Amino acid sequence: MQVLNAGLIGYKFMGRAHSNAFRQVNHFFDSKAKIGLKSICGRDGEAVSKAALKFGFESYDTDWKTLIKRDDIDFVDITAPGNMHREIALMAAAKKKHIFCEKPLAMNAREAKEMWIAAEAAGIRHQVGFNYRFVPAIRLAKRLIDEGKIGTIYHFRALYLQDWIVDPAFPLVWRLDKKIAGSGANGDINAHLIDLARYLLGDIERVSGLQKTFIKKRPMVDMMDGLRATGVDSSTYGDVTVDDASLFLAEFKSGALGSFEATRFASGRKNGMSFEINGSNGSIRFEFERMNELLYYNNEDPSYQRGFKLISATEPEHDYAGNWWPPGHIIGYEHTFVHEMFEFVQAMADGSNASPDFKDGYECCRILDAVDKSAAEREWVNV
Amino acid sequence: MQVLNAGLIGYKFMGRAHSNAFRQVNHFFDSKAKIGLKSICGRDGEAVSKAALKFGFESYDTDWKTLIKRDDIDFVDITAPGNMHREIALMAAAKKKHIFCEKPLAMNAREAKEMWIAAEAAGIRHQVGFNYRFVPAIRLAKRLIDEGKIGTIYHFRALYLQDWIVDPAFPLVWRLDKKIAGSGANGDINAHLIDLARYLLGDIERVSGLQKTFIKKRPMVDMMDGLRATGVDSSTYGDVTVDDASLFLAEFKSGALGSFEATRFASGRKNGMSFEINGSNGSIRFEFERMNELLYYNNEDPSYQRGFKLISATEPEHDYAGNWWPPGHIIGYEHTFVHEMFEFVQAMADGSNASPDFKDGYECCRILDAVDKSAAEREWVNV
């Protein structure tokens, strides 16, 4: 069987999730090609060599340019911080490597467009890491919408609530630095909501945003040291340069109204992504912390029997679920990466378009930019 | 319009709930007769006169025999402790007064049968206070079963979990004295589960019970001082003579299997009555603390859309709901009494049989007795 060799850039949280996905595609899915865990890349040679061993890679690199130039690499997987996406992707495209890139695709829509055009011009497969599209329950939501079960959609409302920086003593990690991360809650988590909105309802026309940084100074740390930094020297404070919360109202091209909220200041909410869709024929609700479940309301049920039905998307009829365990034996967060990587492998193997692709990543960035602009200028902005 | 005058015996918790029901039937339901709040009865003249004023009664009595003899009383409502039910009911029947009696109907099946036969012989209407039959969501459960939506029923499992005596310092109130209350968790709360089981599935054939008194001695108090006694002289302890918890397995005549558990030792559970029914075509779940909701699973839904549907039984199509508020505007505990009293008024007004009647009260007592015997003798007992 064909083997497609991966060059994975980044070995922290996302690097761990992606390398697991590579392995699990091979073990649980009948994909058209196998994924070879060829090389993993990071600047710290000692750390990345350990990661290579732990994650099951054959080799490692400390310079992503070297990695991209390797003949034995078929695709590049970019999980580095946002400020590096463009440069890596452009070189990978130039070298005709397929590209999988984490979200948000780029620091802004301009960069994203450049990446998309380069990828298209190179004729490579390209996919962006909107992993929530691959939750079986969300696939089911999509199916119900496509079948007309929801009818004309009037409302989409979505929340992404976290609390990991609610403590003012939490340090100034790279995700709080605009130069590295691009933005805060907006690009990190609103990006997911926006992509799901596009996946399920289509394009957004205009937005009115509201953003805020609640804690403006935080203790300095080695910025690349991740979310769980310790040993902070609390005598030195630096500026938080990204949004802690980003909310916006939206009008979809379809006429539906949207409400979005992303925050890192919702005490008690860990990975509280949720959305609700209301249409003329029914409604849908989803909550990520119970990601195996979808709530569906059907206006056409007999009037004395109407109600939100809690569907466990763990049946063989549900996308991807049949590759795992029997009904009711739930899957978790990491499985979304396995599913997206399975689809990417399929696209690479048969030359079909991947989805969501860089075009989708670009469209998301356009909306993110519009929200930023709208919040800054206090006015509605057309996407 | 015809007025049916009530003589209510008891003015504490149940007295308050029943007198409210009388008034609310008149204001919210189009019943065939109105209820007259004629007299309320209790031994303590001062307390009962205050209750009469508060609850809206025209007069009061301090001797239930006097009350029953009054010509202006059409029906007697018995909310006194269990050890008085029989005597009161027999005299009321002799005087041809209709009778509403709280559950459990009597101290044992023998007494209950005597009451039932006396009531039938007198030609009066008689009803027992199994108020949970009148929860709209439970009526909906009954409807779904009657329509065949659940199919052949395999399982009934029910819990009634409370925690009001989990504190060993809680005093020895009358409900913990076998001579007054008849039994503990068994008669007080298993009685409700048993009645619902009979209402929804039919008769029980045999049982295997398990009972326990976890705290065997408690501080003495004036026993009639209700659930919230204070100022206890903790130097004097008396024996708890009833069961704190009563569990049993059951076989229904239909072939279904039953599991019942009633306890007053479930920390955090206040009025935690719940049940689940599993059949060949579907399932039903109910929880009293969310009493407006019924969960219904339909095996015949399309396979990718199956799930428990949370039906809010607040639609006009749901029994009694149309008499109250618009959909989604929930009702509460007290409404169950309004509904049962509405049905009792209808039965008195047109001479039809009330339901659940003393026969149902008797059948429940037979099962309660069987559970007591089974637990005491550690063997299966036929009902």
Add this chain to the structure above:
Amino acid sequence: MQVLNAGLIGYKFMGRAHSNAFRQVNHFFDSKAKIGLKSICGRDGEAVSKAALKFGFESYDTDWKTLIKRDDIDFVDITAPGNMHREIALMAAAKKKHIFCEKPLAMNAREAKEMWIAAEAAGIRHQVGFNYRFVPAIRLAKRLIDEGKIGTIYHFRALYLQDWIVDPAFPLVWRLDKKIAGSGANGDINAHLIDLARYLLGDIERVSGLQKTFIKKRPMVDMMDGLRATGVDSSTYGDVTVDDASLFLAEFKSGALGSFEATRFASGRKNGMSFEINGSNGSIRFEFERMNELLYYNNEDPSYQRGFKLISATEPEHDYAGNWWPPGHIIGYEHTFVHEMFEFVQAMADGSNASPDFKDGYECCRILDAVDKSAAEREWVNV
């Protein structure tokens, strides 16, 4: 005991809820005065006379001016449509009658201010019908906030989701006519969210609104025929002149961010009012369809034990709950009216200020107006 005689204007949905509240205050609360159900008023003499009988009023009137002039009326309770509030209230104030008025207080802030000033000038007690302030679980939310358990509040997000007009065949009832109702979802249900926001967090500084009328023409009916009109002549259509949905983002004076959404187009949502508050020390969540429950997250719980705690606000320690039933025996929608009317009686009896008063009604209208204006002009509007 002092009796304060009520003159109730309106006998439909709210008339029924208020008259029930009058009676239940008398029967369940130890108020400083009793409420006399003196007169109920409506234009249709036959209908209102029936209502008087059903609801327990001594008399009825067909002209509200006559009612207000009666010497035996101590307070006027206005549940008529919004376009009549001002005129009735001004005359009642002139006649020194205390006033309870349903929400929204008036058609706009200008009218509301006039009513407030007139009431103050007359020295009467005045209260506006924001009944949700009197849900025990919401009182508990207020208590937790006041005790500092939530800390600095960062977020308030609230939804009021209904679906009663999602069917395009639903007729053009008065609530869909701007001249009578003032506005649609905004004044009818956003008003509740706004009042709760003010109650729990304080004033709002500026808003960005988004409104839409999804179904612009509907079958004509007799407009006063309420929510459940039938026998519609579908050949005649009229214009819906109010908003079907009204969303807005907000900045509070405190610095918190707000997100509000009110819609009548959320299939499956009946009375889906809910809110969440996130602060530096914890969070609170509430859902009206489970109105006895409050969810509370405490950041200071031991780290391995943190979670949202589902508190059943049915304990004696919870406001109003002790007047009803034992813990776990839930109350419903109508009880909120009993509680607000109890507080109004107390204020009338001892001459203290009622709360929420017409000032609160006016402040709410200012925000409603700002949302309307913002939505119409597509710009942020200062309140």
Add this chain to the structure above:
Amino acid sequence: MQVLNAGLIGYKFMGRAHSNAFRQVNHFFDSKAKIGLKSICGRDGEAVSKAALKFGFESYDTDWKTLIKRDDIDFVDITAPGNMHREIALMAAAKKKHIFCEKPLAMNAREAKEMWIAAEAAGIRHQVGFNYRFVPAIRLAKRLIDEGKIGTIYHFRALYLQDWIVDPAFPLVWRLDKKIAGSGANGDINAHLIDLARYLLGDIERVSGLQKTFIKKRPMVDMMDGLRATGVDSSTYGDVTVDDASLFLAEFKSGALGSFEATRFASGRKNGMSFEINGSNGSIRFEFERMNELLYYNNEDPSYQRGFKLISATEPEHDYAGNWWPPGHIIGYEHTFVHEMFEFVQAMADGSNASPDFKDGYECCRILDAVDKSAAEREWVNV
């Protein structure tokens, strides 16, 4: 690093789960030894060779005796049907291979004891596959109990509800044949509940059981063809020789009361394992389909703040959770196997006792046997 080589017997559902566990221990845990996926064994050479490739094994065997004799195998993992456990385990012990064996350990307590004694005599590590002990939320339950947070335990009630054979057309697979499976719902799923009961509360003293086979004849199939057999020749029916449902009441040595129910006839319940524990200081609730969550009620919370707290056991403070993803990023069913295998590796590597071991497997079988006997003879049976 030391490598412990696995010989896995069985390649269906459990084979897949175990082989995944081997790999994931290596990739996500810092275990004292790595697991080598040395050989997988099944009778059908073609099928098992494919499984070896898919699951990542170096080699395969078609005769388990050959496998056990291999010098390059350090431990044997038995996932074959119950009727083979004893023979395999005895030979493995004789060859001094460590043994991991799926539950129930054996066909009955006699066999289980023989296995336990053989394993002990051989000085090998032995563990039985009660994977639910390794759910982080259940570990948290154990911790709360051990810390005294629950106090004296009064009640344990547990359900294991499934519906995979509710359709009478579902074929006669091997799990429905007593000769192969040993028993039905009792050994398959009550076994899990019993082990959890022992883990959390200690030993059971006596039981009263009730069992039933609702559908007594089913279409014949190739019995080893698993749960999802198709192409059934419906003209041939065979006898179901195991219980469809198995319920029992129990008394624990500690004095607590237990209620257990296992059934395969609960429509809508897929893997509906749940339990509740009530003690003098608090309560605990768990539901497997939301396996990341634990509900905890603390009697010592301030009285106005008491409630069941929903703890997401995904924090670094929760056992195993720190090896996976950030808080709120849930894990699934398969992770329980990774955790149990991690513990087994640790025990093999440092020679400590594994837990739960064959002694625990034997104790569970004793209780299973007692339940079977009690149900058959309709009497209480001492364990």
